[in-house]
Amino acid sequence: MTKSSDINLLKAKTMLTPQMIAIEGQLRTASLVILLALFCASLFFGAGYIILSRQFTSVSEKKQSLMTAIGKELQKEGIYITLKDRLVIIGHIIDQQHSWLGVLDLIDRVTATGARTSFAVNENDEVNLSITNNTLEDTFGVVDRILKEVSAKTIANPILESVQYKKDGTVSVSLTFIPIF
Amino acid sequence: MMRYLRRFLRIYQGFVVSGAMLLFGAAALMFAVLPGIRATRDLYGNLQDVQKEVQALSGKFAFLQSLSEDDLRNRLMTMLSAVPAEKSVPTIFSSADGLALQSGVSIVDMSLLSPGSLATGAAMRQSVSEKKIGAGTLAFTMNATGSYDQIRSFVSEINNVRRLFDVTSFDLTIGSTGATQVRLSLAAFHQPIPTKVGMVQSPVIALTTKEEEVFIKVSQYPDVSQTFLEALAPDFSGGKRNPFAR
Numbered sequence: 001m002t003k004s005s006d007i008n009l010l011k012a013k014t015m016l017t018p019q020m021i022a023i024e025g026q027l028r029t030a031s032l033v034i035l036l037a038l039f040c041a042s043l044f045f046g047a048g049y050i051i052l053s054r055q056f057t058s059v060s061e062k063k064q065s066l067m068t069a070i071g072k073e074l075q076k077e078g079i080y081i082t083l084k085d086r087l088v089i090i091g092h093i094i095d096q097q098h099s100w101l102g103v104l105d106l107i108d109r110v111t112a113t114g115a116r117t118s119f120a121v122n123e124n125d126e127v128n129l130s131i132t133n134n135t136l137e138d139t140f141g142v143v144d145r146i147l148k149e150v151s152a153k154t155i156a157n158p159i160l161e162s163v164q165y166k167k168d169g170t171v172s173v174s175l176t177f178i179p180i181f
Numbered sequence: 182m183m184r185y186l187r188r189f190l191r192i193y194q195g196f197v198v199s200g201a202m203l204l205f206g207a208a209a210l211m212f213a214v215l216p217g218i219r220a221t222r223d224l225y226g227n228l229q230d231v232q233k234e235v236q237a238l239s240g241k242f243a244f245l246q247s248l249s250e251d252d253l254r255n256r257l258m259t260m261l262s263a264v265p266a267e268k269s270v271p272t273i274f275s276s277a278d279g280l281a282l283q284s285g286v287s288i289v290d291m292s293l294l295s296p297g298s299l300a301t302g303a304a305m306r307q308s309v310s311e312k313k314i315g316a317g318t319l320a321f322t323m324n325a326t327g328s329y330d331q332i333r334s335f336v337s338e339i340n341n342v343r344r345l346f347d348v349t350s351f352d353l354t355i356g357s358t359g360a361t362q363v364r365l366s367l368a369a370f371h372q373p374i375p376t377k378v379g380m381v382q383s384p385v386i387a388l389t390t391k392e393e394e395v396f397i398k399v400s401q402y403p404d405v406s407q408t409f410l411e412a413l414a415p416d417f418s419g420g421k422r423n424p425f426a427r
């Protein structure tokens with residue numbers, strides 16, 4: 001026997017299948033969850049944005065005040081930078097300078113008792129030394145001392161340019177070498 | 182038509198509502214949430230950058246605060262006596278003269294090789310060696326006489342005075358009487374003072390150990406020039422970042 005409530009043609013015609021009803025329910029739940037998640041995300045990022053924005057404003061103000069304060073120290077900064085710049089330049093100059101006292105000492109050691117005539121140092125730091133010795137033995141002594149200096153690595157590339165044995169017994173020697181600074 | 186639509190809506194009411202919610206959610210995600218996330222992320226990035234800048238500026242400010250302007254000025258004056266801002270020909274002569282007096286040698290002659298502009302010569306193209314050093318050079322030659330020991334003292338001390346010189350070459354001749362003559366080729370250095378100090382944000386780097394050593398070394402060199410450099414008078418009244426504008 002059919003109940004009176006079952007005799008609803010409209011309902012019967014509009015009824016969804018149980019699977020569809022289940023899908024509808026799941027879809028409703030999913031859409032609600034998604035909306036809720038979006039709402040939460042909006043709240044989270046919105047709040048974050050506001051907080052970050054305030055921090056940004058505060059940090060920007062601090063930056064501005066620091067820039068103003070540094071601007072007031074401009075003269076000091078300028079002098080400091082100029083000083084630093086000059087120290088770098090002077091450092092390069094000092095690095096380039098050679099200790100000529102060392103070269104003079106070296107020449108003194110090489111010539112020893114020999115009579116120095118002249119010597120020249122050219123732009124390539126090459127020393128051209130002319131010595132006049134009274135005896136040939138003194139000249140050999142000079143050569144020996146040069147070889148010792150080469151062994152001690154204080155002289156590089158020694159070259160005997162000329163040797164002149166004169167009638168009066170004196171010997172003029174011309175040689176070049178590069179001192180190692 | 183309307184009847185079918187109404188019937189459809191009545192049957193699929195649940196789907197329609199959920200679908201509308203999903204569509205709304207998608208639109209909100211596309212046009213509000215994602216741009217908002219992007220904006221927040223960008224803001225965070227900018228904040229990080231500004232915080233770094235503030236940190237650097239704080240460090241720079243603290244560093245500048247720790248410096249004494251008078252002390253800096255004195256140090257700079259000392260360094261300017263070694264390498265002046267301009268060619269400063271008088272200090273070349275007076276330094277050489279002072280050194281000769283100290284060593285006891287007599288200067289026979291001195292000549293400047295192509296002195297050019299008497300000011301900085303800033304417009305001149307720098308040579309390779311000048312670029313390497315970072316300063317302009319003024320070449321000059323000098324003939325001096327004295328005993329060998331006097332010349333020796335002169336030559337050895339020439340690198341140890343303010344202003345700074347570099348001996349590029351020399352000829353030394355010892356006469357039979359012991360009188361010694363030396364002909365020196367030298368270079369004096371000069372470099373204009375920078376007129377700009379860069380951006381406010383540019384970092385200021387503390388003096389290195391080598392720079393401190395250079396300062397100590399040069400400040401110990403005697404100033405034999407007996408002349409006084411024109412006092413620096415930085416006068417900055419805003420506008421340009423030029424601490425030496427007159």
